[in-house]
Amino acid sequence: MIFTYSDCKFVINCIKGKWKTIKYYFKIKEIQKIIIQDLYNNIPEIYWIKAHNKIPGNEEADKLAKEARIEAELKQPKLLKSINKNKLHTNNNDGLTDEFINYWNIQWTNPFKNEFDKWTKSIIKNINESNWFYKEILLRLNNNELRIICRLISGKVCLNYYLNKMKIKNNKNCDCAKENEKIDETIEHYLLECNIYKNYRIILFNKVKKYVGNDENEINCKLLLTGFHNKFRYISLDNQLLIIRSTIQFVLNTNKKI
Numbered sequence: 001m002i003f004t005y006s007d008c009k010f011v012i013n014c015i016k017g018k019w020k021t022i023k024y025y026f027k028i029k030e031i032q033k034i035i036i037q038d039l040y041n042n043i044p045e046i047y048w049i050k051a052h053n054k055i056p057g058n059e060e061a062d063k064l065a066k067e068a069r070i071e072a073e074l075k076q077p078k079l080l081k082s083i084n085k086n087k088l089h090t091n092n093n094d095g096l097t098d099e100f101i102n103y104w105n106i107q108w109t110n111p112f113k114n115e116f117d118k119w120t121k122s123i124i125k126n127i128n129e130s131n132w133f134y135k136e137i138l139l140r141l142n143n144n145e146l147r148i149i150c151r152l153i154s155g156k157v158c159l160n161y162y163l164n165k166m167k168i169k170n171n172k173n174c175d176c177a178k179e180n181e182k183i184d185e186t187i188e189h190y191l192l193e194c195n196i197y198k199n200y201r202i203i204l205f206n207k208v209k210k211y212v213g214n215d216e217n218e219i220n221c222k223l224l225l226t227g228f229h230n231k232f233r234y235i236s237l238d239n240q241l242l243i244i245r246s247t248i249q250f251v252l253n254t255n256k257k258i
């Protein structure tokens with residue numbers, strides 16, 4: 001029988017699957033695996049307890065837990081190492097394909113911090129997020145969906161701002177700009193602002209805003225492209241996919257060749 005006690009509500013909610021954490025995604029998965037390994041004989045129990053602040057029994061438990069951690073760290077120094085996000089990602093323990101790891105390494109260590117890198121990193125922040133996004137989201141999309149989402153995240157799209165960067169077009173203005181007006185046709189503009197696609201955006205936002213407290217102002221590109229929002233961590237995987245597919249539908253409705 002496994003009993004889990006923690007004074008951290010965040011951890012408990014993550015273990016129960018109520019909250020999402022990208023940073024500790026694989027650690028939480030590991031804990032969930034251990035907790036449910038004997039599910040048919042025992043039902044796991046998880047309790048929140050008050051912090052150890054001057055409660056004698058809790059203070060003692062905290063002391064024992066710290067001692068156990070120090071002992072474990074001495075015996076297994078590898079545990080002490082925290083992930084270096086700038087280091088090349090070389091181990092394949094998380095089940096990533098070699099191709100993906102190579103691609104990631106090239107992108108992540110790319111010394112030319114160009115426009116495309118900056119955009120991509122504003123959507124997928126670091127290796128933890130990319131790992132999570134690949135395993136939880138990308139593997140669930142079909143080829144056509146993958147093409148649209150990956151192009152939007154990589155910034156390699158047929159919108160004037162990017163065509164201009166790639167020296168394919170002279171003008172980076174959006175078609176919605178009036179004479180003498182300067183409006184870059186960026187992904188952000190296309191998804192969130194452009195007047196030409198206003199009606200399709202109303203449909204998209206109506207589908208998505210219920211996940212962010214009915215507040216349209218909370219809808220951003222990261223949410224539309226990954227289904228993840230830092231403030232609203234309770235969005236389930238099914239709903240994340242729903243948000244992403246709504247964005248894909250928006251792209252298809254606009255008839256814009258992305």
Ligand SMILES: [Zn+2]
Pocket residue numbers: 174175176177183189193194195196
């Ligand atoms: Zn526009």
